[in-house]
Amino acid sequence: QLSNLYLFLYNSLQSLGWALALFKVLSSFVLTKSTNGAYASAGELICFLQTVAFLEVIHGAIGLVPSGALLPLLQWGGRTHFLLAIVRGIDEVQELLSVFITFLAWSLSEVIRYPQYALSCLGPCPYWITYLRYTSFIILYPIGVFPGEMWLMYQALTYIKEKHLYGDSLFGLPFSYYNFVQVVLLCYPILWLKLYLHLFKQRKSKLAKQHSKKKKM
Numbered sequence: 001q002l003s004n005l006y007l008f009l010y011n012s013l014q015s016l017g018w019a020l021a022l023f024k025v026l027s028s029f030v031l032t033k034s035t036n037g038a039y040a041s042a043g044e045l046i047c048f049l050q051t052v053a054f055l056e057v058i059h060g061a062i063g064l065v066p067s068g069a070l071l072p073l074l075q076w077g078g079r080t081h082f083l084l085a086i087v088r089g090i091d092e093v094q095e096l097l098s099v100f101i102t103f104l105a106w107s108l109s110e111v112i113r114y115p116q117y118a119l120s121c122l123g124p125c126p127y128w129i130t131y132l133r134y135t136s137f138i139i140l141y142p143i144g145v146f147p148g149e150m151w152l153m154y155q156a157l158t159y160i161k162e163k164h165l166y167g168d169s170l171f172g173l174p175f176s177y178y179n180f181v182q183v184v185l186l187c188y189p190i191l192w193l194k195l196y197l198h199l200f201k202q203r204k205s206k207l208a209k210q211h212s213k214k215k216k217m
Contacts, residue, residue: 003064004121010055011118017049018114022107025100035100039087042103043094047083049110050076071198074191079106082149085166086181090159098152105144112136134203141199145192153185 021042028041057076061069087099116133119125157178159165166177 007059007064008118008121011114011121014049014053015111015114015118017045018107018110021045021049021103022111025103025107029100035097036095038100038103039094042107043088043099046103046106047088050079050083054080071195074195078149078188078191081184082153086153086156089165090156090163092159093152093156096152096155098148098155102144102148102152105140105148109136109140109144130206134199134206137199137203141192141196145188150185150188153181153188157181 024042024045025038028037029035053076056065056067057069057072059065060067060072082102087093093099112129112133116125116129119129160178160181166175168174168176
């Protein structure tokens with residue numbers, strides 16, 4: 001089917017992009033023996049890949065994939081805000097350890113997730129890849145969120161306040177970006193826990209189905 005071919009190509013290209021991002025982050029770390037160069041080496045590529053990932057929201061909305069649009073939109077929105085508004089928008093935070101941690105956790109999870117999606121478009125995916133896809137998040141997801149995204153947003157608050165970042169109004173309405181990020185930090189653990197528990201349910205369902213198929217074969 002054309003839809004399967006399109007999804008295979010999309011997921012394959014994302015796989016290659018995130019593999020390159022992971023290579024750049026690790027190469028920078030090995031060559032400089034420092035975590036400071038994560039954004040300089042792979043930041044623009046990761047911003048591009050994450051922006052393009054809005055297609056996944058559209059895939060869910062039009063029924064191309066069964067995920068629906070809400071969860072992909074929440075994930076995409078959270079990551080894209082973090083990347084474009086904070087990391088890319090504030091030069092002073094780009095060399096922080098939390099950027100390296102975030103980029104490493106994201107890249108590792110995506111070089112597992114996207115190949116699994118791509119192979120699933122061709123037929124039954126090897127069990128070990130599916131197992132890895134629905135198990136690696138248990139470690140990578142909390143690492144990416146707490147010492148990564150949340151810690152960086154907390155560190156960025158000082159610069160947001162000093163720079164008066166994004167002003168005090170939005171479309172003519174009173175708006176403080178500094179207060180907005182504080183609210184985001186308060187809501188993050190609640191939204192994260194909801195999504196984390198959802199992933200465990202998804203893991204149980206997907207691995208049970210895959211194990212059943214494996215038995216039949």
